[in-house]
Amino acid sequence: MSFPLSLRRAAARPRLRLLPLLLSRLGLGRSRRRLAELDTHLLRDIGLSRAQADAESERPIWDAPSHWTR
Structure with a gap:
């Protein structure tokens, strides 16, 4: 049995939105890991303490x- 084209397109939409979300979250994890690797003087240049950087890098x-996901 074949579904109408409109139903097939509607079923494909959630998958199309999932990939960009997944890629952005993986990028966020990569950025947080890199933040943890920065030296203290580089963190000071961007206005963060070592404790702030460590706390951010440990977040899942x-x-x-919410303003990052718009």
């Missing part, structure tokens, strides 16, 4: 600020 990838 699904814990992103």
